[in-house]
Amino acid sequence: xxxxxxxxxxxxxxxxxxxxxxxxxxxxxxxxxxxxxxxxxxxxxxxxxxxxxxxxxxxxxxxxxxxxxxxxxxxxxxxxxxxxxxxxxxxxxxxxxxxxxxxxxxxxxxxxxxxxxxxxx
Amino acid sequence: xxxxxxxxxxxxxxxxxxxxxxxxxxxxxxxxxxxxxxxxxxxxxxxxxxxxxxxxxxxxxxxxxxxxxxxxxxxxxxxxxxxxxxxxxxxxxxxxxxxxxxxxxxxxxxxxxxxxxxxxxxxxxxxxxxxxxxxxxxxxxxxxxxxxxxxxxxxxxxxxxxxxxxxxxxxxxxxxxxxxxxxxxxxxxxxxxxxxxxxxxxxxxxxxxxxxxxxxxxxxxxxxxxxxxxxxxxxxxxxxxxxxxxxxxxxxxxxxxxxxxxxxxxxxxxxxxxxxxxxxxxxxxxxxxxxxxxxxxxxxxxxxxxxxxxxxxxxxxxxxxxxxxxxxxxxxxxxxxxxxxxxxxxxxxxxxxxxxxxxxxxxxxxxxxxxxxxxx
Numbered sequence: 001x002x003x004x005x006x007x008x009x010x011x012x013x014x015x016x017x018x019x020x021x022x023x024x025x026x027x028x029x030x031x032x033x034x035x036x037x038x039x040x041x042x043x044x045x046x047x048x049x050x051x052x053x054x055x056x057x058x059x060x061x062x063x064x065x066x067x068x069x070x071x072x073x074x075x076x077x078x079x080x081x082x083x084x085x086x087x088x089x090x091x092x093x094x095x096x097x098x099x100x101x102x103x104x105x106x107x108x109x110x111x112x113x114x115x116x117x118x119x120x121x
Numbered sequence: 122x123x124x125x126x127x128x129x130x131x132x133x134x135x136x137x138x139x140x141x142x143x144x145x146x147x148x149x150x151x152x153x154x155x156x157x158x159x160x161x162x163x164x165x166x167x168x169x170x171x172x173x174x175x176x177x178x179x180x181x182x183x184x185x186x187x188x189x190x191x192x193x194x195x196x197x198x199x200x201x202x203x204x205x206x207x208x209x210x211x212x213x214x215x216x217x218x219x220x221x222x223x224x225x226x227x228x229x230x231x232x233x234x235x236x237x238x239x240x241x242x243x244x245x246x247x248x249x250x251x252x253x254x255x256x257x258x259x260x261x262x263x264x265x266x267x268x269x270x271x272x273x274x275x276x277x278x279x280x281x282x283x284x285x286x287x288x289x290x291x292x293x294x295x296x297x298x299x300x301x302x303x304x305x306x307x308x309x310x311x312x313x314x315x316x317x318x319x320x321x322x323x324x325x326x327x328x329x330x331x332x333x334x335x336x337x338x339x340x341x342x343x344x345x346x347x348x349x350x351x352x353x354x355x356x357x358x359x360x361x362x363x364x365x366x367x368x369x370x371x372x373x374x375x376x377x378x379x380x381x382x383x384x385x386x387x388x389x390x391x392x393x394x395x396x397x398x399x400x401x402x403x404x405x406x407x408x409x410x411x412x413x414x415x416x417x418x419x420x421x422x423x424x425x426x427x428x429x430x431x432x433x434x435x436x437x438x439x440x441x442x443x444x445x446x447x448x449x450x451x452x453x454x455x456x457x458x459x460x461x462x463x464x465x466x467x468x469x470x471x472x473x474x475x476x477x478x479x480x481x482x483x484x485x486x487x488x489x490x491x492x493x494x495x496x497x
Contacts, residue, residue, distance in 0.1 A: 046433040053429040061418035067449035072430050075321055075440030076288060095318055
């Protein structure tokens with residue numbers, strides 16, 4: 001667990017990142033660095049809703065039953081969702097953050113989290 | 122034992138209705154499914170079902186009713202929860218969230234009371250001022266009472282004083298000042314917003330409109346807000362309409378608008394790597410590329426994903442969703458959305474999506490400007 005927190009903590013220090021969360025596919029929060037600005041259960045519930053709706057829509061369109069990455073831009077922030085298999089990494093940034101360097105950091109963190117999950121299994 | 126059997130029966134019915142809604146979607150199947158969730162007291166699920174249904178059938182009155190009911194029930198549950206947390210440990214964020222929920226519910230008295238209490242306890246926090254300003258703006262636009270408008274501007278001024286780069290406050294100020302006729306003051310806030318974020322369609326559209334109107338009128342540098350608000354109240358109408366409001370258009374104008382959008386969509390579909398492209402406005406859709414017809418599942422995918430993203434961003438307090446990219450073994454799906462317009466593209470794995478996304482954004486923005494340009 002402390003390894004997961006270290007990875008999320010490192011990710012949280014990237015420029016523009018407002019918070020990170022690791023969720024199970026059914027919306028349970030495993031770990032998070034979400035500040036006071038966000039409520040853990042709100043982010044978990046809405047991310048889970050978005051992930052399940054997207055997965056179902058992809059399956060209905062006979063494309064796939066999962067996705068690798070979903071990047072959303074909105075007027076006051078950006079959200080990056082990475083599918084880690086049994087869990088999801090959610091990263092929230094401010095609206096001005098440059099996504100290119102941020103995405104590299106997020107992919108690195110995702111690889112670390114996958115590795116940690118394997119060790120635990 | 123009887124209760125257990127009843128529950129099993131309900132769950133079986135739910136499963137049947139869920140698959141029916143997926144296999145043969147219609148407003149009735151969604152309403153039936155929502156009704157079962159209401160009976161179970163699962164308002165979150167009712168809301169999800171109604172929003173999924175509305176994404177596919179945006180003109181259905183029954184689904185709209187179901188959605189309103191689910192929203193209200195869901196809001197009341199959240200208000201109860203927040204009230205309990207606030208009684209335990211008062212925090213500025215909780216006051217802001219509670220007032221925002223009352224605002225969504227339309228209970229302006231409760232908004233006022235909650236904000237006043239929040240401001241009294243935490244005078245340096247802008248959250249309650251912002252919600253109070255939104256409530257005052259809502260009543261100002263409804264009743265056109267000068268006092269409400271002036272109070273809204275005062276509260277928004279407080280927000281900007283406490284948080285100089287507050288995008289939402291500058292946006293609201295830009296709009297209300299434009300609509301009462303204080304064009305120079307409105308332009309000041311919109312220019313500031315453009316410096317903060319150049320890619321916001323809404324700001325860009327309002328900015329263009331204000332610049333255009335400033336060029337057409339002889340607005341002086343001096344704008345007395347009190348006078349302008351009084352004028353709105355005495356005339357019982359705003360000096361200017363909403364930027365996004367569309368005037369009735371002739372068939373020829375509509376056809377030329379659709380034609381230009383169709384051409385732009387065709388160009389996007391012609392970019393190497395793009396296999397499907399669609400432009401959806403309300404219940405209508407244009408399609409290009411490898412899409413059979415209006416019943417192609419890609420259209421449903423674009424609608425549902427855009428709607429879910431809009432809901433998630435809004436509820437996470439991140440504002441309006443405007444664009445997104447979904448990556449997977451299927452390649453990339455780019456979605457761009459503004460208001461009731463959704464434009465989406467599916468492209469092969471390895472395709473560079475930056476240009477496609479920019480073109481899609483341009484398409485959505487263009488359709489906004491086209492409708493705006495014909496507004497008197």
